[in-house]
Each structure stands twice: as C-alpha cells, then as structure tokens.
Amino acid sequence: MDNLDEMDMEILNYLQDNGKRPYSEIARLLDVSEGTIRSRVNKMLKNEVFEFIIHTNPNKVGLNVQVIVGITTQLGKQDAVAAHLQQYPEVRFVGAFSGKHDLIIQAYFKSNDDLVNFVNHELSKIEGVMNADVNVELKQFKDTFSYIIP
Amino acid sequence: MDNLDEMDMEILNYLQDNGKRPYSEIARLLDVSEGTIRSRVNKMLKNEVFEFIIHTNPNKVGLNVQVIVGITTQLGKQDAVAAHLQQYPEVRFVGAFSGKHDLIIQAYFKSNDDLVNFVNHELSKIEGVMNADVNVELKQFKDTFSYIIP
DNA sequence: TTTGAAAAATGCGAAGC
C-alpha cells in the first residue's frame, strides 16, 4: 500500500533480470541480511507490487501470429466489449485508450486461419464493436518487462 | 531447438501460474521425478523457450502513464527507427506491423510531462518518423502473460 | 532421458534487538 523505498526498487531491479535470483544473493549485493530481502519481497507480493512469472517466447510454443487490434466501440458499450474480450485466452492485453481507438488489444494465434476466424467469427459478433483495425506483427524488435527505470 | 512435447507444455502451464512453483511439486502433479522436471526446464531455458522474470505493476512503481503509439515511417527507414526506439528504457515493446502503422510501440512514463517530453523531444526528432498516433491508456482490463492455450 | 539418494544451497519461522 505505502510507497516503495530505494531498497525495494533495487530488489525489483535485481529480480527483473532473473526471477530465480536467490534472496541470499540479493542480500549480499545490498549488504543486508537474507531475512530483510525476504520480508520486503513478501510484503511487496502481498501488496501486489509484482509477481513471479515466466515469459514464454510465443514462437517457440507455436504462437506465430501476433496482432494488435484497435477497436472502435459504440458509445456506452466500451466496458461491455472489454469485459467480453478479456475472456479469450488468445487475448493477452485489453486496454481502454484515448486517441483514435476506444480499445486496443494484443492477441496471439497459432495461424493466420485462427486469426481470421477470431476476427470474423468472434470479434465481429460482439455487440458494440463498430470497427476493428487489425495490425499483424511482421517483426519484433523489443518485448521486455524490465521497465523499472534505474 | 526441437519441438516441445506435451509434458514440456504442461510444465510451462504450471510455471506461468507461479514462477516460483517448486520442481518437486510439478513432478508430483505429473507423476515423474523431480530430476525430470529440472532437466526439461533447463533444456527449455537453454533453448530460450521461456525465462523466469517478474511482472511489476507499473502503477505501484510510479509509472502511471502508459501509451501505445502507432508510428508511420519513411519508406526504407523502418528498421533504423525501430533500432533507435528500442534503446529507450521507457519503451517496453517495439514491433513492425502490417496495417495502418509501420511500427507500434508500447511505453511507460511517470507523468504526462514525461510523455509529452518523449513525444516532442525524442520521437519527433528521430529521422524517418513521419507521423505518430499516440494512444494514452485510460483503463487496463487485462495484462496477462499466461497465453499458453491449454 | 529418467531416476534415486547424498550434499549444498535456499527459504522459512521465531525470538531478540
């Protein structure tokens, strides 16, 4: 709940390099005891500051088609459309935006067929969706999660 | 390099719920020995199938302004612009797309001031950038990394 | 590759400062 101090940020910085880095190693690097790191990590986990996950390379698990779709929704239907979209496992990200599109989503598919199927048979049938601007990824330059600016 | 079998996928499925899940627990769930899980995990790590990371809640670390920017680049300058953009720590994602925009990026900022500064003083000065369509996130509905479809 | 068992390292809880 309360704010993070410098040591918390340093802990996050070490962990975002490698989620398996042992508390004892971080403790050595920051010159405190292992218990200190552990209690701070657990406090941050409890406060949902971060979570331990894995980042899978989509291509290596057969998800070769990645898209970002800008969606225009009918006035007043934005929340309902978003609630609907977030239920799809293929949809990784859903956000409401100011700008050209009301909603922007990011999704992964195994094949172009699956993508076309999603757009034509799912997206187009959601009530309140007026327009969908589909962008298919051709090349990925960066996809990091280490966004704690040091 | 070679393909993942069903057990590999199940391991990924268990880990994406919780990157700290012990190998021994996964072993029990899949009815194999702990060493089997470990050797498969290490093989996948070596082949860059996935990595252990943390996912930090941007709001909790003071990154309150999230944007997705669609960028139109001058013909032939796409790669150069992308290479430039990916150097900013604020920029989490850079991809080349087919569709309305040549490049799409996702970035986090501490404040609107920082965003405006980035757009006016950095983005606008990159050679080859012709247009930038800035979308500011108003609300986040979903932001998951568990996209291994079971 | 997978297994099993011993050794090493890590994580945990509690008490005290």
Place this chain on the structure above:
DNA sequence: GCTTCGCATTTTTCAAA
C-alpha cells in the same frame, strides 16, 4: 524493521539404469 539461528524444503550433483 533488521538480524541471527536452527530447521524444513528445494535445488544440485552424479552415478546408474
């Protein structure tokens, strides 16, 4: 809130099937 110190759990190592 930080540390220390036993104890439990996990990870590592390695020989063998």
